[in-house]
Amino acid sequence: MATVSTERVYSVLAEFGSPAELLCAAEKVRDAGYQKFDCHSPFPIHGMDAAMGLKRSKVGYIAGICGLCGGAFAMWLQWWTSTVDYPIVISGKPLFSFPAYIIVTFGLTILFAALGAVIGMLHLNRLPQWFHGLFYSESFKRFSDDAFFVSIDADDPRFDADRVRVFLESIGGRNIEVIRGA
Amino acid sequence: MSVSEKIENGPGFEPPLITGGQTFASVSRKISEITERKTTITWLLAFGAAVSVLLLLFGSVGYLFWEGTGIWGLNVPVAWGFDIVNFVFWVGIGHAGTLISAVLFLFRQRWRTSINRFAESMTLFAVICALLFPSIHVGRAWLLYWVFPIPNQMGMWPNFRSPLLWDVFAVSIYFTCSLMFWYVGLIPDLATLRDRAVTRVRRIVLGILSFGWRGGNRQWKNYELAYLILAGISTPLVLSVHSVVSTDFATSIIPGWHTTIFPPYFVAGAIFSGFAMVMTLAVIARRLLHLEDFITLGHLEKMNKIMLVTGMMVGYAYGCEFFIAWYSGNIYESFAFVNRAFGPYAWAYWIMVSCNVLVPQVFWIKKWRTSILVMFVASILINVGMWFERFVIVMSLARDYLPSSWDYYKPTIWDIATFVGSFGLFFTLFLLFAQFVPMIAMSEVKAVLPAADPHHGGKH
Numbered sequence: 001m002a003t004v005s006t007e008r009v010y011s012v013l014a015e016f017g018s019p020a021e022l023l024c025a026a027e028k029v030r031d032a033g034y035q036k037f038d039c040h041s042p043f044p045i046h047g048m049d050a051a052m053g054l055k056r057s058k059v060g061y062i063a064g065i066c067g068l069c070g071g072a073f074a075m076w077l078q079w080w081t082s083t084v085d086y087p088i089v090i091s092g093k094p095l096f097s098f099p100a101y102i103i104v105t106f107g108l109t110i111l112f113a114a115l116g117a118v119i120g121m122l123h124l125n126r127l128p129q130w131f132h133g134l135f136y137s138e139s140f141k142r143f144s145d146d147a148f149f150v151s152i153d154a155d156d157p158r159f160d161a162d163r164v165r166v167f168l169e170s171i172g173g174r175n176i177e178v179i180r181g182a
Numbered sequence: 183m184s185v186s187e188k189i190e191n192g193p194g195f196e197p198p199l200i201t202g203g204q205t206f207a208s209v210s211r212k213i214s215e216i217t218e219r220k221t222t223i224t225w226l227l228a229f230g231a232a233v234s235v236l237l238l239l240f241g242s243v244g245y246l247f248w249e250g251t252g253i254w255g256l257n258v259p260v261a262w263g264f265d266i267v268n269f270v271f272w273v274g275i276g277h278a279g280t281l282i283s284a285v286l287f288l289f290r291q292r293w294r295t296s297i298n299r300f301a302e303s304m305t306l307f308a309v310i311c312a313l314l315f316p317s318i319h320v321g322r323a324w325l326l327y328w329v330f331p332i333p334n335q336m337g338m339w340p341n342f343r344s345p346l347l348w349d350v351f352a353v354s355i356y357f358t359c360s361l362m363f364w365y366v367g368l369i370p371d372l373a374t375l376r377d378r379a380v381t382r383v384r385r386i387v388l389g390i391l392s393f394g395w396r397g398g399n400r401q402w403k404n405y406e407l408a409y410l411i412l413a414g415i416s417t418p419l420v421l422s423v424h425s426v427v428s429t430d431f432a433t434s435i436i437p438g439w440h441t442t443i444f445p446p447y448f449v450a451g452a453i454f455s456g457f458a459m460v461m462t463l464a465v466i467a468r469r470l471l472h473l474e475d476f477i478t479l480g481h482l483e484k485m486n487k488i489m490l491v492t493g494m495m496v497g498y499a500y501g502c503e504f505f506i507a508w509y510s511g512n513i514y515e516s517f518a519f520v521n522r523a524f525g526p527y528a529w530a531y532w533i534m535v536s537c538n539v540l541v542p543q544v545f546w547i548k549k550w551r552t553s554i555l556v557m558f559v560a561s562i563l564i565n566v567g568m569w570f571e572r573f574v575i576v577m578s579l580a581r582d583y584l585p586s587s588w589d590y591y592k593p594t595i596w597d598i599a600t601f602v603g604s605f606g607l608f609f610t611l612f613l614l615f616a617q618f619v620p621m622i623a624m625s626e627v628k629a630v631l632p633a634a635d636p637h638h639g640g641k642h
Contacts, residue, residue: 018633020636020637023636039398040397042206042370042628043626043629043634044402044629045636046635048402052400054399054403056407057408059404059411060407081331081342082339085337091343103351103352103426104348107352108355110416114362117411118362118366118408125400125401128390130389130393134396141377141378143396144370144374144376144395144397145207146206151398
């Protein structure tokens with residue numbers, strides 16, 4: 001463990017007993033005006049987006065745009081290769097016999113949309129992110145098992161470790177921990 | 183009968199999806215422990231057997247590359263033999279994964295959570311086996327990159343009007359999308375394993391693989407939508423992939439192949455065989471790894487019902503083909519079907535009909551539908567039948583328009599060795615998965631436990 005002077009505070013973590021408690025806590029944190037907070041759970045909890053005051057995810061737009069680009073690219077590629085760059089008449093069909101090109105167009109639309117959804121999701125979630133202040137906490141490890149946590153980030157404009165600690169205690173948080181690390 | 187019993191037997195009653203009074207912690211523990219404990223003797227024996235069979239594949243493919251496709255029983259008129267039969271067989275098996283993970287997800291069939299990881303993994307491995315066969319059938323495997331639109335010094339491009347090229351795209355895109363679906367689903371579970379890790383190596387490896395997942399709702403929000411989108415766009419893939427595979431046959435002018443019923447008929451058969459393979463593996467894994475609380479009899483019964491439905495669709499297609507062959511008035515078409523049922527390959531035809539049409543009828547009876555032994559035997563017979571279905575279709579080639587060119591196709595020892603070897607590849611991959619990857623999607627199973635509902639017993 002390093003000396004205290006080189007450490008910084010990352011966030012304050014509080015544990016809650018159940019999905020229902022976490023949902024109530026999220027509403028209270030939101031109403032108290034905190035912005036940089038998160039609710040950690042082993043599985044997604046229904047209704048949590050509204051409780052935290054989050055907008056709908058943008059992944060859909062990314063996937064949609066990627067899918068359209070994929071489809072357009074596929075049709076362009078097939079048109080260009082078979083009419084411009086390498087025009088060969090096969091079984092008497094026109095060079096741009098587009099009905100035959102639908103399958104590859106459809107396939108690449110799906111492929112690009114899927115890549116867009118996955119890469120877009122990782123990007124919006126800032127993943128992979130192998131370092132995070134929360135990983136300093138030993139108890140936080142239980143989020144992926146059966147525990148429910150609220151964390152309020154030190155970057156929040158209203159952050160003050162002591163006040164946040166008291167606040168989280170007042171809304172029913174347990175095992176409150178101020179997370180420090182190098 | 184008491185009131186509660188009446189409710190339990192009445193319509194609309196859903197028995198619990200997960201039994202044994204599981205809690206969030208017990209789900210993590212029971213599923214993770216399988217990947218954390220030392221390998222058991224049973225696993226080692228099974229793995230040794232699978233790898234031995236895999237070596238058979240390496241040997242036969244190595245000899246194929248050395249000697250060429252002449253070692254197979256292929257010849258004119260049967261220029262497509264075991265290789266395409268096996269390809270279609272394995273791709274078909276690979277259909278249950280997406281059906282379970284995507285289609286059942288969209289239909290909010292929450293029972294899928296116990297078997298989706300399982301089925302998705304099986305899909306990946308089956309598609310790997312499937313991709314093997316056309317890749318080695320090209321003869322010069324080192325020129326395989328010609329199938330992709332890669333700019334090259336010859337100034338050539340693939341022929342995008344060919345169903346064989348559609349296949350390349352359909353199957354490789356299917357594999358890529360299934361892999362992404364599988365891995366995205368794995369991220370929260372890998373985080374669970376990471377957080378349980380006791381050794382440094384596991385902590386580092388699982389830490390890297392889980393991308394630093396923190397389970398915050400800001401992450402879940404994007405994650406859930408991405409998963410929904412993947413499910414939504416993979417759903418047409420379930421229908422399209424095997425439809426495209428069927429166009430390999432249907433766009434040709436061979437009697438018995440040139441029919442419009444092929445795409446839906448192939449898709450139904452694919453789902454049928456895929457569920458049968460999931461069933462075979464689920465019954466074994468459930469017993470060996472003590473997963474009875476997660477993969478309950480209820481799950482197995484639902485899968486049997488799907489097999490009954492898709493088996494009837496396949497049976498309908500067999501009948502319909504015969505009807506159309508007669509109704510078309512085309513002598514070649516009629517001959518092809520009479521020849522299937524009564525010609526030199528009649529033995530294969532009747533194996534197919536018995537296994538695919540008659541065997542699933544046992545699932546009408548609840549007692550048999552819920553009997554592990556019956557469903558295990560039936561699932562194996564169904565896959566035998568589905569292999570023969572593809573064999574019967576491909577053997578239409580043996581008697582085409584000109585009687586002078588008729589022949590009787592027989593596989594050589596190398597055809598059989600490669601086919602058997604592909605099972606070695608499949609089971610090697612599956613056993614590695616069963617030992618090192620959580621077999622059941624923990625975060626999804628936790629979400630369907632009663633305690634996961636925020637309205638459960640709370641005041642909210």
